[in-house]
Amino acid sequence: MIQYLDHVYYLVGKVAVWIGASLLLLSLVVALLILYSFRTKKFYFARVMLIGLSLVENLVKALFWLARADDAIVDEVGVSLRNYINRGKFYRTPVGSRFIFMPQCVRSVDCPAKLTPEGIMCVECGRCDVGAAKRVAEEQGYRFFVVPGSSFIKRIIRKYRPKAIVGVGCQMEIKEGLTLCHSHDIPALGVPLSKAGCVATTLDWDEFYDVLSGAGNGSGNGRGSNVAGP
Ligand code: SF4
Numbered sequence: 001m002i003q004y005l006d007h008v009y010y011l012v013g014k015v016a017v018w019i020g021a022s023l024l025l026l027s028l029v030v031a032l033l034i035l036y037s038f039r040t041k042k043f044y045f046a047r048v049m050l051i052g053l054s055l056v057e058n059l060v061k062a063l064f065w066l067a068r069a070d071d072a073i074v075d076e077v078g079v080s081l082r083n084y085i086n087r088g089k090f091y092r093t094p095v096g097s098r099f100i101f102m103p104q105c106v107r108s109v110d111c112p113a114k115l116t117p118e119g120i121m122c123v124e125c126g127r128c129d130v131g132a133a134k135r136v137a138e139e140q141g142y143r144f145f146v147v148p149g150s151s152f153i154k155r156i157i158r159k160y161r162p163k164a165i166v167g168v169g170c171q172m173e174i175k176e177g178l179t180l181c182h183s184h185d186i187p188a189l190g191v192p193l194s195k196a197g198c199v200a201t202t203l204d205w206d207e208f209y210d211v212l213s214g215a216g217n218g219s220g221n222g223r224g225s226n227v228a229g230p
Helices: 002-040 046-066 072-092 130-140 150-160 171-183 205-213
Strands: 098-103 114-116 119-121 143-147 164-169 188-192
Touching: 002 046, 002 072, 046 072, 072 171, 072 188, 098 130, 098 150, 130 143, 130 205, 143 150, 150 171, 164 171, 164 205, 171 188, 188 205
Parallel strands: 098 143, 098 164, 164 188
Antiparallel strands: 114 119, 119 143
8 A cells, every 4th residue: 555655656746747847848938939029029939929928927927037037028028929919800800899998097187087987088178199099099980988997898898899909008907908808709909008107107109009000010019119920
């Protein structure tokens, strides 16, 4: 019996070592692909990379931390990667079925807009760039929402079932938003804020308009330069 248990413990230990080594190897490969994408602005094996990143994101960040590299790169490339993968389906969706979610923090601090069940109702007063963005987006056929809080997006998705989404926000909000959209099978593109925070945040509006029209590649890495495909 003891010999049998020893054998079982030995096998369990061996399997654990193999799993650990495999995860470490996968993390190393994903970390190298992320660094490569960050430097060259190109993606190779994009879907494999995304699956790998979903599986071992924390380990990859730990490797960045050990190498004294900025682990924010992992989130940044992760967002660009999802944008890159989603953009084909996004632009094939009729523009009338595409929604835009703009965070309320981009507004002027003197914004006169009122909160309604459909979000913060921008009256295009000209005190910030949101009004012009709303006008341009609606002229193109998009539905445009200024978001008062994160639960609002879930409610609007449930209510109107958009077929594609553009989300503006900080890296973390975009990352969570892209995951949420993926769970609803909605192709989404994220446009990261160029200066995050709670009020008076800023956005690269050229990048935003490029994403709307499809003029850019929609990868939205938030550094003013987009990651291109191979
Ligand atoms: S343009 Fe719209 S969002 Fe900006 S301050 Fe005026 S009402 Fe508010």
